[in-house]
Amino acid sequence: MIDDLVWYGNNTFFLNGEPSIMIDPYSIVYNGAPPDIILVSHEDYDACSPADINKLRADHTVIIANQNAAQQLDGNVQVLRPWQVMNIGRISIKAVPAYTFNGSHPADREDLGFVISRNFTDIYYAGHTDFIPDMAHIRCDVAILPLPNRMSPLSMQSATDLVKTMNPRYVVPSGNAISPLDLTAFERELSDITEVSRITNGTKLTAVS
Numbered sequence: 001m002i003d004d005l006v007w008y009g010n011n012t013f014f015l016n017g018e019p020s021i022m023i024d025p026y027s028i029v030y031n032g033a034p035p036d037i038i039l040v041s042h043e044d045y046d047a048c049s050p051a052d053i054n055k056l057r058a059d060h061t062v063i064i065a066n067q068n069a070a071q072q073l074d075g076n077v078q079v080l081r082p083w084q085v086m087n088i089g090r091i092s093i094k095a096v097p098a099y100t101f102n103g104s105h106p107a108d109r110e111d112l113g114f115v116i117s118r119n120f121t122d123i124y125y126a127g128h129t130d131f132i133p134d135m136a137h138i139r140c141d142v143a144i145l146p147l148p149n150r151m152s153p154l155s156m157q158s159a160t161d162l163v164k165t166m167n168p169r170y171v172v173p174s175g176n177a178i179s180p181l182d183l184t185a186f187e188r189e190l191s192d193i194t195e196v197s198r199i200t201n202g203t204k205l206t207a208v209s
Contacts, residue, residue: 002142002170002197005123010046011174013125013144019089021116023125025052034058037088040065040073041098041127042111048072062088066095066112081110082134092117096138098129105129115140124168131158140168143194147173147186156182160189172197 004016008028015021019036024047034056040048040063048069057063063070063077064086070077080086080095087093094115099107105128113127115138124140131154143166147159154162163171171194173183187196 002172005142005144005172007172007174011127011146013172013174015116015123017118019091021091022056023114024127025049025056028052028056030056034061036061037091037093038063039093039114039125040069041113041125042066042105042109043068043072044128047128050074064093064095064114066110068109080112082112090118096124097132097134098127099132100128100130124166126174130154131162135162136165138166140166142170142172143168144172144174146175147182156186160186163190163194168194170195170197 006014006016008014008030010026011024012026012028013023021037021039022035023039024041025038026046026049038053038056038061042048050072053063053073057075063073063075064080065073065077067079070079078086082095082097085092085094096113096115097107098111098113099105105111111127113129114125116123122140123142123144124138125144126146128146143163145159145162146154190196
């Protein structure tokens with residue numbers, strides 16, 4: 001399923017297929033067909049951008065968001081709370097908790113990550129979160145994680161520990177300002193556990209061999 005993932009900058013990802021999914025669209029340049037599903041992890045501007053969502057959506061598009069983000073959006077918006085599941089076509093979407101310990105994204109906001117299951121493959125999109133205890137219950141084939149950058153709450157050690165706990169086949173970094181040195185060190189630390197995908201804006205993701 002990693003071959004179907006495209007990164008569009010920031011924390012925006014597109015999953016090609018049927019149905020197609022756009023995650024946290026923000027400041028996006030996209031010329032493809034409208035996605036079938038748009039996932040919104042929380043209400044902050046860089047995840048919940050009504051202008052970007054309205055630019056992308058079509059009449060058939062289903063938007064799935066947490067309660068606070070849903071209040072900012074119009075149209076067909078479905079609200080999920082942590083650990084709730086929604087099935088659409090051949091895809092299952094499970095909302096999982098996402099929060100930080102510094103108070104910027106408290107647990108009671110019910111921000112979300114998502115586990116997307118299709119064709120016996122699970123993709124985990126962490127959203128804006130620390131390495132929280134709830135993650136011990138998540139297993140996935142592909143983990144999209146906010147590696148350390150100016151916006152990410154995860155430290156490099158926390159991200160490394162998280163990957164060792166989840167043991168995914170692939171890890172995909174999200175965010176615009178990841179240090180190349182940090183990414184190289186991250187790859188080296190986890191080389192016996194997983195493959196880390198280098199991200200290039202607007203192109204499909206490929207794993208580092």
